[in-house]
Each structure stands twice: as C-alpha cells, then as structure tokens.
Amino acid sequence: MKAPPGPFQPGFFRSPIRGPWLTGVLGLILLVLTAIVALTGFLSHIAYMPDLPGNAIVPADKDFPFTFDWPTSPTYLYAINQSLHTNVGLMVIPFLLAKLWSVIPKLFQWPPVNGPTQAIERLSIALLVSSSVFQLATGVMNAQYWYPFKFNFVVAHYYGAIVFVAAIAIHVIVKMPIVFRARRDREWMKPIQADMDEPTISRRGLIAFAGAGAGVLLLGNVGQSIGGPLRKTALFAPRRDSGFPVNKTAAAAGITPEMTGASYQLVLRVGDRVTAFTREDLLALPQHTATLPIACVEGWTTTQEWTGVKLSELARRAGAPDASQVLVESLQEGGVLRRASLSADQIAAGDAMLALKVNGADLSPDHGYPARVIVPALPGVHNTKWVGEMTFTA
Amino acid sequence: MRVWLAHLIFLPLAAWALITVLDFRAASNVVLWLVAAVIVHDLIIWPLYSVADRAGRLALPGPRINYIRVPAALSLLLLVVFWSTIRGKGAGTYTRVSGLEWDGYGTRWLLVTAALFAISAVVYGVRSRTGRQPAL
Numbered sequence: 001m002k003a004p005p006g007p008f009q010p011g012f013f014r015s016p017i018r019g020p021w022l023t024g025v026l027g028l029i030l031l032v033l034t035a036i037v038a039l040t041g042f043l044s045h046i047a048y049m050p051d052l053p054g055n056a057i058v059p060a061d062k063d064f065p066f067t068f069d070w071p072t073s074p075t076y077l078y079a080i081n082q083s084l085h086t087n088v089g090l091m092v093i094p095f096l097l098a099k100l101w102s103v104i105p106k107l108f109q110w111p112p113v114n115g116p117t118q119a120i121e122r123l124s125i126a127l128l129v130s131s132s133v134f135q136l137a138t139g140v141m142n143a144q145y146w147y148p149f150k151f152n153f154v155v156a157h158y159y160g161a162i163v164f165v166a167a168i169a170i171h172v173i174v175k176m177p178i179v180f181r182a183r184r185d186r187e188w189m190k191p192i193q194a195d196m197d198e199p200t201i202s203r204r205g206l207i208a209f210a211g212a213g214a215g216v217l218l219l220g221n222v223g224q225s226i227g228g229p230l231r232k233t234a235l236f237a238p239r240r241d242s243g244f245p246v247n248k249t250a251a252a253a254g255i256t257p258e259m260t261g262a263s264y265q266l267v268l269r270v271g272d273r274v275t276a277f278t279r280e281d282l283l284a285l286p287q288h289t290a291t292l293p294i295a296c297v298e299g300w301t302t303t304q305e306w307t308g309v310k311l312s313e314l315a316r317r318a319g320a321p322d323a324s325q326v327l328v329e330s331l332q333e334g335g336v337l338r339r340a341s342l343s344a345d346q347i348a349a350g351d352a353m354l355a356l357k358v359n360g361a362d363l364s365p366d367h368g369y370p371a372r373v374i375v376p377a378l379p380g381v382h383n384t385k386w387v388g389e390m391t392f393t394a
Numbered sequence: 395m396r397v398w399l400a401h402l403i404f405l406p407l408a409a410w411a412l413i414t415v416l417d418f419r420a421a422s423n424v425v426l427w428l429v430a431a432v433i434v435h436d437l438i439i440w441p442l443y444s445v446a447d448r449a450g451r452l453a454l455p456g457p458r459i460n461y462i463r464v465p466a467a468l469s470l471l472l473l474v475v476f477w478s479t480i481r482g483k484g485a486g487t488y489t490r491v492s493g494l495e496w497d498g499y500g501t502r503w504l505l506v507t508a509a510l511f512a513i514s515a516v517v518y519g520v521r522s523r524t525g526r527q528p529a530l
Contacts, residue, residue: 129436144483146483
C-alpha cells in the first residue's frame, strides 16, 4: 500500500535536530518532573485520609488501600506538597510540548504498524499522550475555577493519574535502553543530519527554549504558593488579589447571620453523651495561639495567627480524652466537604484548635465565624468552617 | 519480551482505572475528553504552531527567527495555559466562592507580551553590537 501524501511521505519532516539525544534528554527531564507531580498528587490523596468517615471522595471499594496517618508536622508539609504539585505541573507543559514535537514524525509512520509488538506499543503511547494532556488540562482548569466538563474533577483527575502512571511505566521500561544507547554512543557529539534543512536552533537551544517556557509559567503562578509580599508577583494566578484568601464565602456556603448569631451552640458528642457550648463558653475556656498556614489543594497558601481552644481540650471536655477520631460538621446544610474527619494524631497535635479569632480579631463570616478548625499540615478544605457539631469516637 | 511484560503488567492497571471511572457521573464525558486530548494536540496544536513557525522562517530565514519565535511562543504559552484567568472563564465561580472580583488578567498579559519582546530586542541589540552571532 502506498503511503498517503503529506506527513506520511519520507522527507516531509525537515528539522535536523530531532533524534534520540534530544528526545532522550527531554524524556529524562519529563520523567523527573512528572515523578514529582504524580508523587505529590498521590500524597495529597492520602493527606485527605480517605479511610476516616466522610473523607473519601472516591469510595473505598473503588480505590487502593494505600493510606497512612498524614503527619501534623512540619506545619507547612501540605503547603509544600501542593506548591510542588501545581507549580511543577505547570512546568511540565512546555517540556511535554517539546517532547511531542521531537517525536511527531513517528505519529505518521507508514505502514501504521509493523506487527503486534508495535501495535501494542502504539496503543500504550496513545494512552500516555492522552492521559498526560488530560491531566494537565483538567488540573490547570480546576486551579483556575473553569469547569467546562461535566465529570467530577477529583474523580477524573485521580483515575486519569493512574492511567498516566501505568502508561509512563510502560514507556520508561520500553524506551530507557534507547536513552542509555544514545549516551553510550555519544549521540550529542555526532553532527546533525546533513540531508535536511539548516537548523535555526540548536538541540541545547530547544531544551533551553522549553526551560524558558517552564520559567514564565512558574513565575506567573508561584507567588500564590509562597504568599506574603511575593503573592502579587503571580501575575496570572487566581489567588493574587488577597493576602488572606477565602476558599468559600459564607454566602456561597448558605451560612446566614441567624445560624451564627446568639442562638449558636457548638454541640460535642461522644456516644450518647452530648455537651453544648455557646461562643462565650468557648471564649471562657483556655485559649491557645499559633501561627499556621492554610494550604489549598489548588496550590495557594496563606499563613495567619489563630487563637482558639485546643482540639485536645475539647475532646477532654466532651468526655473522650483519648479520642481516636472526630467527625467535624459545618452548619452548612449541603454541599461537598461540609464535613471532615480528623485522626487521633490530628486531635492531639499541640497547635490543632477550634479557632475563634484570627490575628487577634474575631473570625469574619467568610473565614468561618463563629468557630473553625485549624490543624497543622491539614489539606485546606478539611479545616472545616462554621463548625456546628463534633462527634468524637472514644 | 521486556516490551510484552511491561504491557502485560501495566495495561491491565490502566484498563482497571478506565473501567472504574466509568462507574461515576458523566463517564462518557471523561472518555470524550481523553480522546479529544490526543486530537487537540496532534491534529490542532501541533499543525497550527508548525504552520506559524514555517511562515516565520520564510519571512526571516536563519537563526534570527529566534528573536521573534521565543517571545511569541512564551506569550502564546501563557495565553493558552492561563486562558481561563486571562479570558475570565472562571470568573463567575471565582467571585461566588472567593467574594472577590476577577479583573486585570487580560491587560496584564498584553503588558507581559510587550515585555517579552522588549527583552528579546535588548538581547538582539547587545549581541549585534558586540559582534556576537545573533543566534541561540
């Protein structure tokens, strides 16, 4: 069968810099970057502690049983994790574009397959390209609050990540020998192919070009992960305009002044035992102050000084001094993430508290008035705001 | 052998993830997006930038093209990756959840684009003056 015209014809691709050395170097860079992004992604999944009641977004019977108690120290652990996940994820994009450019002639090889080995390899390459672009596109859209898709982002991004990891594992096993061979044969010393066009950029120049792309994307976003005065340098990040961003406003959560007014009571439960506190009661308990970050899964961070009642104190007053877990529920009447469970370690952590004040003033309605959870190194949305009930398990 | 074992270990894992995600809401939409991801890159993004680059090389032969190519590509990369913020696609959701207005991203992108070309022009000027070959 004759090759179709255009890119299927030999001699169609004219750049002399394509070859195993360029593709191999871009591949190694991508391997390191995507390993960081995938690892931090799966760690974030574990940080949500899906085995505690109400925490799982992907049901346990459709998930791997790989979890561990997420630590509460250092306090910025989750902030670092998500800063790496989102910012390194952005840096992947230009290197992936360069890598795909370097191998695009293979897409148009003729005949399309030379036997079963190549057929299955092309299938796994299709999965790799598809899942890479899918993960980057959905991640970028989620961090920018754009939801043009109908599926649940968390669910699709999680299973998409598993497809990606499987596909890249195959790719590394199949292609790594070519990378080693290019190194052994000193491919970079060889002249570029002479029968093609004059190059307009060197191989190193192209890698630097992709690196510059990674640099501008990083500079456009990383300020919101660092916070402080550098927040304003994040020219294209959504969370650059406020030093103390709000993830969800009281209005968006359906919290009304009546719910948080004079009739407000915090209800603590242990089995059948019920204890209730007004906000004045809570302010009369021993107060603790700590400077802790809130770190969003989307990669932005803010560090503030919180004052409130230690969770261990509340556990003791509720009648469960050695509580193994607590389910914290917001006054919100609906919506995902209106409740979250905390582990024994998180209740016992020295700085873990039900905050009543921030930076010396009462919490604002948008920051969770009358009371909100703050636990070191906890994913942002698990620091439940407008806390109405806490059910301890002794 | 290595190739087949790699596929036999990891393709079932990928298939498990794809079949499992079909149990969730709007699963057909996930499949559509996965297929579209390949098509968008291989049959839209790559051909478009290749044609644009070819046109640029015809107009400006030799390595001088890089003084246009690099800032233009960086500007386009910012535009595509931050499309949602620059075009205000997520503005409704953002204002509802954060209580803030979403403004100024599009005009900032224009200024950043101007700055990228200005940096390129300075590098070109310095390299031409010092007699260093204006190439990458």
